[in-house]
Amino acid sequence: MKRTYIILLVVLVIVAIGWYGYSEYNRTNEDLLKKKPAYSMQAAELIAAFEKDTASANRKFTDKVIQVSGTVKSLDTNGNPVVIALGDPGQMSSVQCSMDSSHAEGYRKIREGDHVTLKGMCTGGKTEEMFGTDVILNRSVALTDK
């Protein structure tokens, strides 16, 4: 009887490990629509933080969910994903939001010049003489009702 329990326990442990391994292997990136942002700010503020000190801003914002509001300066709908750039149209710098196509209904009516609020995973920022300062948000979702 005791031996049966031990065999049953071993089988359960193997199944549990197998299930964990399988689900971990097939895990997809987290949906950010309901995820609480670590920071909520204006696009200009976020750009300014990276312009002032890129290394320090990267430490603070990279791998964090950020909610950002601003004017749409450009919209790239060529292929998937759609990329919405927020910032001052007169400046090179921008927040580039690569959109999550599984929430396309939230952003398909957004147009250049609109004021919108987007939320995405910050993958970092860079400042270069040629391109200005760019902050990248991946898997972004639109919170503005557009």
Added chain:
Amino acid sequence: MINKVMIAAVLICAATVTQAQDRYFTKSGRIEFFSKAPMEDIEARNKTVAAVLDTKSGALQFSVLMKSFEFEKALMQEHFNENYVESNKFPKAEFKGSITNNGDINYAKDGSYTAKVKGKLTIHGVTRDVETTGTIKVASGKIDASSVFNILLSDYNISIPAIVKDKISNSIKIAVDCKLEPLK
């Protein structure tokens, strides 16, 4: 005296405008990589490539953040950033080079042209000379620059853990496609 100042100002403005018109750029260029391997195929995409092309000189520059590559599987993405390219330590990859046959490309005329590209590619903190060919498509004042080429992970000191060494390919196919617009 005032006339001279005005002429100088006009010339400076004209020079600036000409320079800007020679440059085409994007910040939402696409880059994808693909590796076929016995264990599993690895592919990722990134549509936030910053690229600029100076049509006058043929100078070409690309820049991309490594963490912006998106994989279908989260675990693969984490392994890519932590174990392979070490994105926290080397956050950016870039290419600086030029189109060596720039004179053969007529940017004023719509068409498809073969571009020979030569320059320095930096990945994982390692810079190497690369030479490849690409296509420049000119249409209605816009430029589509694309190229497909292979790199070896070992060239960029990206080591594959011993346990999966025989199952992951050392050769990675990279495809870049940038739709460039005039820099205003």
